[in-house]
Amino acid sequence: MKILAASDIHGDLYAADALAKKAKREKADLVILAGDLSIFGNGLEGLLKPFKDAGKKVAIIPGNHDSEADIFMLKRRYSDTIYDLHNYSFKIGDIGFFGCGLANIGPNELSEDEIRDRIKASYNYIKGAKKKIMVVHVPPYNTKLDTIRKNMKIGSTSVRDMIEKIKPEICICGHVHETFSLEDKLGNTRVINAGPKGKIIEI
Structure with a gap:
């Protein structure tokens, strides 16, 4: 399975269009947007239309710049395009998200x-x-992905704890702009800060 994962597009319609084109060009089976789709609800209008037009299913979660109401609105508007992963799950074949x-x-x-x-x-x-x-917005604590200025760590201890307990093959996150596109490993789990340009992941 081929996945295009991205995060933190913050309502940028050009970024959304570029990602949809990349998903089509790379023949991605699924697009995952790991939060911060908007800027406090601004920029959501038409944001997922390029993916719908490209015939791509999109799994989404809210980031700290989105609200649960924003996700609900997108689900209603693009019900045939969206998988809601915020507190939910789904399976495609033998892969659970x-x-x-x-x-x-x-x-x-x-x-x-x-x-x-x-x-x-x-x-x-x-x-x-x-x-x-596993798809989250905030990266796990004390990894390459949660470091900002002066070596400050801002990741989630709970995300790290659940990765270590569940041991998913992959954890996709975003949130920390300084570490976009970087990867780390916790045990055998690949942890990926997807970033707004997106990363192709095969599993």
Whole structure:
């Protein structure tokens, strides 16, 4: 399976169009947008239309610049295009996808306990899947992906804890602009900060 993963497009219609074209060119089976689709709800109008026009299914979660209401609106408008991964899960073949959006700091904040509980709840529905992909907005704590200025770590301890317990094949995240497109590993799990230009992932 080929996935185009991206994050933090912040309502940029040009970025969305470029990603849809990349998904079509690369023959991606699924697009994943790991949060911060908008700037506090601004920029959502028409944001997913390029993917619909390209015939691509899109799995989405909210970031700290989105709200759960924003995701609900997109689900209603693009019901034939979207998989909602915020506290939900789904399977394609033998691959299970699960996740939780928002972040542990800033607007639309979740506590670490809430993040852990939501990831666990969404995982429970696909735990029998042969392969698993976890989608979150905030990266796991103390990795290459959560480092900002002066070596400050802003990742989620709960995301890290759940990766170490569940051991998904892949964890897709975003949030930290300084580490877009970087990868790290926690055990055997590939952890990828997808970024707005997108990354092709094969599983």
